[in-house]
Amino acid sequence: MDLEFYFKPVDLPKIKLAPWAQKKFSLLSVVEKNHAKLSIEKAEVVIIGIGEDRNSIEKGSADAPDKVREHLYSLNRIDPRFKLLDLGNLVLGQTANDSYFALKDVCEELIQNGKVVIVIGGSQDLTIGLAKAFEDKTFSLVNIDPKFDYQKGSKSITSENYLNLIFEKHPNLFSQTTLGYQNYFTDSLELDHAGGLLSETVRLGLLRYNMIDIEPYLRQANLLSFDLNAVRQIEAPGQYFASPNGLYAEEACQLARYAGLSNSMKIAGFFNLIPNLDPQEIGAKLMAQIIWHFLEGMHSRIDETPPGNEDNFNHFLVELEDIDLPITFYQSRKTGRWWMQITDEQGSFEEIIPCTQEDYELTARNEIPDRWWRNIRKLNRLVK
Structure with a gap:
């Protein structure tokens, strides 16, 4: 597959770093060097953006990928030899469904070749395309979300009910877990139905009570779908949910690091940042830091699989x-x-x-x- 056909490259020299950032120590320095010298065959982590939000209940997240990059690439480089590539932004299909299939083709190709894929959205219904990349294999999905994105009987797909299609089309889904949901946003009948689908939900209060007990869910997962709406609005403007309750910024970063540490994790998607609702770009900065913690966790991975040695x-x-x-x-x-x-x-x-x-x-x-x-x-x- 010629991956370049699918992407519009990012103009890396035009990315404006934060005034405090030293370019030689920034993640941008690594990405620029790798863009010039590192082949995709030798890359370990691949970043792709996708500005797709046509099925979102609130438009605007299409502008998020490049805005997140500005803040992500200002951050510390983690390791000057980090084998990280940015392929650019996926060219959108004529319909949102076409974009899902393009995302599926790209991610499937990358994970089959041993890459870890980071997807910067766009709206969270893009998780449909990410799940399609596992059509031929058993997989586990973790959603970090303020509510359970399932609506029984709904016919059209949105950013709030994309799990309908995933449950329906993926009999090979071993487990699905929603972390950090808030009970007042989710009807008990939907939670009961989730239990019948062998889905699991962990309330925000339980997650906060003992974060270390949440780590095994992420260690088991192959696919992460992170909704910025899971973070309380005061710490993550730029979201349409705008709730006073939610994850603290530090908790969101800790969960992302756990996900990055997982040797099973193949794809991580970060969704639902709306830049035009984020005038001071605090939400974009937080999403960048969440992704950075995923990268830092991945760089710190220890290859241990029992029973092993x-x-x-x-x-x-x-x-x-x-x-x-x-x-x-x-x-x-x-x-x-x-x-x-x-x-x-x-x-x-x-x-x-x-x-x-x-x-x-x-x-x-x-x-x-x-x-x-x-x-x-x-x-x-x-x-x-």
Whole structure:
């Protein structure tokens, strides 16, 4: 595939850095150098912009990609040898659906060649195109969002109900989790329906109570869809939701870093910044910093996949009274992270999923953790 056909390149020399930025230490210096010398085959991370918002309930996010770049490329370069490329902005199709398929083609090609893709939108319904890139493989999706973007019975696709199409068209979707939702924005019937679809939701208060327990959701994910509306409006102007409640800026950056640290994460999309609602560009600056934390997390990745080398993991085999098979837990001796092994009801298919130390401690007390039940149900559905 000739990727250049799909993109309008960014004019990097015309990007105006912040007055405080030193260009030689900026991310722009790395991107400019790589643009001149690094082939796409040797790149590790690829940034693409897509100014598509025709299916958004509020227009204006089409202008976000270049505005975010201005602030992102003023930030620290992380590593002067960072193999990061910016392919530019995806040329839009005649319809929003055409843009979804173009995004799918590009992302599918890139992840098949081992690249991690960062998508700067545009509206969040572009998650449809990102999910299409996983059509031939099982995948897990995490949404960071103030509400559950699903509307039962809705026929047209918008930035508020794109999950309808993803649930309908992707039987290979292993898990979908919405992090940071706020209960007063989501009807209980929709949440009940989400449970029937084996979707999970984590309320903002629970997320804030113990952030470290959220990390396994992101470690398991292959696709991240980040809605800027999940951040409270005072810290992220430039959004149409404009709620006084939401994630703090630091929490948004921490979640992005967790996502970047995940070896499973292939595509991360950042959506719903509306520059014309952001006169002081605080929202654009925050989105840039969120993306920077994803990049910094990715640069800090540690390749550890249990069971792997026995010297790298502690193994714990826990027998329970209520299930026939013992549960195997793995703990990394390097990072302290935990995983558990699950098996479908036929005993023919195994999956190792991220978990927490609390999951292990519950099991050791002869209590089956919720994470085990939820993932067993998903696994049994998938293998049928």
